[in-house]
Amino acid sequence: xxxxxxxxxxxxxxxxxxxxxxxxxxxxxxxxxxxxxxxxxxxxxxxxxxxxxxxxxxxxxxxxxxxxxxxxxxxxxxxxxxxxxxxxxxxxxxxxxxxxxxxxxxxxxxxxxxxxxxxxxxxxxxxxxxxxxxxxxxxxxxxxxxxxxxxxxxxxxxxxxxxxxxxxxxxxxxxxxxxxxxxxxxxxxxxxxxxxxxxxxxxxxxxxxxxxxxxxxxxxxxxxxxxxxxxxxxxxxxxxxxxxxxxxxxxxxxxxxxxxxxxxxxxxxxxxxxxxxxxxxxxxxxxxxxxxxxxxxxxxxxxxxxxxxxxxxxxxxxxxxxxxxxxxxxxxxxxxxxxxxxxxxxxxxxxxxxxxxxxxxxxxxxxxxxxxxxxxxxxxxxxxxxxxxxxxxxxxxxxxxxxxxxxxxxxxxxxxxxxxxxxxxxxxxx
Amino acid sequence: xxxxxxxxxxxxxxxxxxxxxxxxxxxxxxxxxxxxxxxxxxxxxxxxxxxxxxxxxxxxxxxxxxxxxxxxxxxxxxxxxxxxxxxxxxxxxxxxxxxxxxxxxxxxxxxxxxxxxxxxxxxxxxxxxxxxxxxxxxxxxxxxxxxxxxxxxxxxxxxxxxxxxxxxxxxxxxxxxxxxxxxxxxxxxxxxxxxxxxxxxxxxxxxxxxxxxxxxxxxxxxxxxxxxxxxxxxxxxxxxxxxxxxxxxxxxxxxxxxxxxxxxxxxxxxxxxxxxxxxxxxxxxxxxxxxxxxxxxxxxxxxxxxxxxxxxxxxxxxxxxxxxxxxxxxxxxxxxxxxxxxxxxxxxxxxxxxxxxxxxxxxxxxxxxxxxxxxxxxxxxxxxxxxxxxxxxxxxxxxxxxxxxxxxxxxxxxxx
Numbered sequence: 001x002x003x004x005x006x007x008x009x010x011x012x013x014x015x016x017x018x019x020x021x022x023x024x025x026x027x028x029x030x031x032x033x034x035x036x037x038x039x040x041x042x043x044x045x046x047x048x049x050x051x052x053x054x055x056x057x058x059x060x061x062x063x064x065x066x067x068x069x070x071x072x073x074x075x076x077x078x079x080x081x082x083x084x085x086x087x088x089x090x091x092x093x094x095x096x097x098x099x100x101x102x103x104x105x106x107x108x109x110x111x112x113x114x115x116x117x118x119x120x121x122x123x124x125x126x127x128x129x130x131x132x133x134x135x136x137x138x139x140x141x142x143x144x145x146x147x148x149x150x151x152x153x154x155x156x157x158x159x160x161x162x163x164x165x166x167x168x169x170x171x172x173x174x175x176x177x178x179x180x181x182x183x184x185x186x187x188x189x190x191x192x193x194x195x196x197x198x199x200x201x202x203x204x205x206x207x208x209x210x211x212x213x214x215x216x217x218x219x220x221x222x223x224x225x226x227x228x229x230x231x232x233x234x235x236x237x238x239x240x241x242x243x244x245x246x247x248x249x250x251x252x253x254x255x256x257x258x259x260x261x262x263x264x265x266x267x268x269x270x271x272x273x274x275x276x277x278x279x280x281x282x283x284x285x286x287x288x289x290x291x292x293x294x295x296x297x298x299x300x301x302x303x304x305x306x307x308x309x310x311x312x313x314x315x316x317x318x319x320x321x322x323x324x325x326x327x328x329x330x331x332x333x334x335x336x337x338x339x340x341x342x343x344x345x346x347x348x349x350x351x352x353x354x355x356x357x358x359x360x361x362x363x364x365x366x367x368x369x370x371x372x373x374x375x376x377x378x379x380x381x382x383x384x385x386x387x388x389x390x391x392x393x394x395x396x397x398x399x400x401x402x403x404x405x406x407x408x409x410x411x412x413x414x415x416x417x418x419x420x421x422x423x424x425x426x427x428x429x430x
Numbered sequence: 431x432x433x434x435x436x437x438x439x440x441x442x443x444x445x446x447x448x449x450x451x452x453x454x455x456x457x458x459x460x461x462x463x464x465x466x467x468x469x470x471x472x473x474x475x476x477x478x479x480x481x482x483x484x485x486x487x488x489x490x491x492x493x494x495x496x497x498x499x500x501x502x503x504x505x506x507x508x509x510x511x512x513x514x515x516x517x518x519x520x521x522x523x524x525x526x527x528x529x530x531x532x533x534x535x536x537x538x539x540x541x542x543x544x545x546x547x548x549x550x551x552x553x554x555x556x557x558x559x560x561x562x563x564x565x566x567x568x569x570x571x572x573x574x575x576x577x578x579x580x581x582x583x584x585x586x587x588x589x590x591x592x593x594x595x596x597x598x599x600x601x602x603x604x605x606x607x608x609x610x611x612x613x614x615x616x617x618x619x620x621x622x623x624x625x626x627x628x629x630x631x632x633x634x635x636x637x638x639x640x641x642x643x644x645x646x647x648x649x650x651x652x653x654x655x656x657x658x659x660x661x662x663x664x665x666x667x668x669x670x671x672x673x674x675x676x677x678x679x680x681x682x683x684x685x686x687x688x689x690x691x692x693x694x695x696x697x698x699x700x701x702x703x704x705x706x707x708x709x710x711x712x713x714x715x716x717x718x719x720x721x722x723x724x725x726x727x728x729x730x731x732x733x734x735x736x737x738x739x740x741x742x743x744x745x746x747x748x749x750x751x752x753x754x755x756x757x758x759x760x761x762x763x764x765x766x767x768x769x770x771x772x773x774x775x776x777x778x779x780x781x782x783x784x785x786x787x788x789x790x791x792x793x794x795x796x797x798x799x800x801x802x803x804x805x806x807x808x809x810x811x812x813x814x815x816x817x818x819x820x821x822x823x824x825x826x827x828x829x830x831x832x833x834x835x836x837x838x839x840x841x842x843x844x845x846x
């Protein structure tokens with residue numbers, strides 16, 4: 001075991017162990033006394049990777065939706081056997097997802113974690129792509145894309161990202177489009193697989209009824225104990241401009257009421273990852289103070305019948321970008337656009353009271369502790385922290401360290417002079 | 431009262447379920463009530479003050495709502511509060527959150543002895559909006575339409591949100607009298623899940639419900655109807671790319687324990703487990719849809735298949751869905767399918783005690799079934815179900831209704 005360390009949380013007293021296996025896999029083992037165990041095996045590879053190469057090879061730009069397509073295809077085995085069925089027979093249930101930064105394979109079980117864990121590692125590490133099985137998947141994924149296209153909030157979110165960013169790959173739909181996925185071939189999948197599914201690019205998280213030594217034993221058995229050199233991958237990204245992609249987008253679909261979003265980009269490029277996380281929690285507190293259900297603004301709009309309880313302020317950040325979005329539903333979308341805009345320009349530290357700050361911070365502190373009640377939540381949060389080079393406990397520490405002075409400063413600057421992006425979905429004519 | 435001691439969680443959870451038969455008006459009244467109570471109480475007269483108080487108490491969650499269990503409804507109020515050991519400033523979260531909870535439930539904000547008219551009107555409008563917004567989620571909308579058609583003369587068709595006409599007719603006085611009726615007369619099941627001692631939980635609940643008159647235990651009545659002659663077919667259209675197919679089946683002969691567990695397992699083999707016949711064949715082998723799964727209501731003895739399909743594949747999907755059911759009835763079930771379905775249900779049943787919500791829902795369902803099984807009893811009984819049992823139950827399922835929500839929009843992705 002390399003870099004083996006035990007990381008303990010001072011608040012809950014809980015701890016987990018992290019180490020790097022000889023193969024290069026980063027491993028996190030969190031023994032937890034719940035009935036369900038949860039394991040995730042992920043490649044640091046998501047929809048953001050469109051152009052890349054192994055050092056010394058040619059650059060490759062892949063069709064949109066490849067990472068997600070690859071996730072589907074890894075469930076196909078050369079001998080025709082079914083991966084889900086093997087997990088089910090072991091009393092485990094398998095699944096997978098693809099995000100902007102991660103492709104993750106996972107299972108949960110109330111039985112022993114070790115047999116399904118062997119299955120998890122071996123099926124992910126055993127690609128099998130053919131012309132025929134790739135063609136067949138286009139149909140299934142095409143229907144998945146259709147399904148998301150029929151979901152108003154999915155369309156609203158997508159249009160918001162396309163509005164906010166002019167070139168950043170976050171604009172790209174994770175599943176791609178029917179057109180882009182039609183260009184996917186077994187060769188493209190193998191190139192992506194061989195570039196990003198190298199053990200040194202993988203993260204394994206196991207939470208529940210589990211012992212570190214046995215996890216290590218399974219990895220030894222599968223990958224061997226000899227130290228492997230990491231693969232050198234070069235990634236190329238379009239440079240994001242400071243201007244937005246599209247200031248205003250409007251379209252119609254079958255919704256009962258108009259849906260809208262108001263959003264703006266946040267500049268986080270100069271910050272370290274830890275600073276980005278801390279900043280994210282500070283913004284979170286700020287949004288809770290000014291836009292949540294305990295805020296005067298929300299309650300005023302709600303009482304006036306301008307908004308419904310589908311109203312949510314969201315802050316989202318990746319390593320390379322961050323933004324704030326407010327989603328709302330309203331019969332009078334233009335009045336809501338105006339209300340949000342003029343409110344934003346009026347926000348200042350003078351509207352803040354230290355007791356409000358303490359209350360909101362305390363709520364966030366409690367919410368963070370409650371995530372320890374689920375092995376699933378722990379596994380997600382731990383994996384997410386790990387791919388950003390953070391520990392699971394950094395979140396709690398960040399929340400505890402945010403000061404009132406900081407929030408006051410942020411209140412005076414955060415909403416000022418922002419290039420706002422608006423999206424409106426109107427109900428289609430019946 | 432049901433007391434479930436556990437050291438597992440960082441929270442303490444209290445829930446009170448008030449029970450009644452499902453009614454066309456009583457259900458939306460309960461739904462409105464669950465919203466109105468959270469918009470103001472005598473001690474915390476506005477939503478803003480309620481949310482602030484909850485945040486102060488380390489983000490204590492008070493959740494209220496209505497749940498439909500076959501042809502019964504439960505109006506519930508639940509408190510989930512962080513355990514005292516995490517209070518860094520010595521707040522007695524346990525005590526203060528229970529009195530906060532009590533004030534929301536028992537001391538609502540009233541004017542002239544009834545709920546505030548403006549609050550009731552606002553929540554009526556919000557509920558009407560939600561009823562209209564159901565079309566936003568095409569899968570759930572198609573499921574609801576199928577139920578309305580299939581159960582046109584049964585209480586089972588009522589949704590907890592009610593119809594537009596019913597919601598519009600509610601008055602503040604009527605809502606208040608419904609509230610009094612729940613509190614004064616409805617049978618109550620109370621649950622506690624957490625690490626506090628029995629005596630302390632008992633004392634808190636005694637105090638909370640001290641003014642409550644004794645009442646009878648609830649007995650639920652759900653009508654199980656034999657299948658009608660002929661299949662009802664309804665097709666409607668929506669401005670969507672993908673069509674949604676919902677098929678409703680009745681299993682009228684489920685009376686014994688044995689049949690009950692056979693139907694439970696049948697649901698898993700056929701369409702609710704991750705390796706069900708529908709998933710493996712309709713989606714994986716034939717790529718006819720992105721999802722195709724079943725949902726079984728054991729208390730009503732009905733089973734629904736729902737699927738997202740392209741319009742042109744709907745007929746083929748329907749045929750294949752029926753074909754897979756015949757396969758089960760004819761005994762074409764592999765040992766592996768049987769094993770996987772049992773393993774998948776056992777895994778689910780064992781995981782119940784990992785979530786306070788699942789624990790109380792399981793126990794509530796047992797109370798309504800007048801049964802005292804624990805998840806382990808379910809696992810044992812499911813294990814005894816044989817292939818022959820599945821064949822027998824599958825052959826009693828009869829198709830009642832086929833609802834198709836046809837998509838009339840063209841794809842967006844392809845044009846971009």
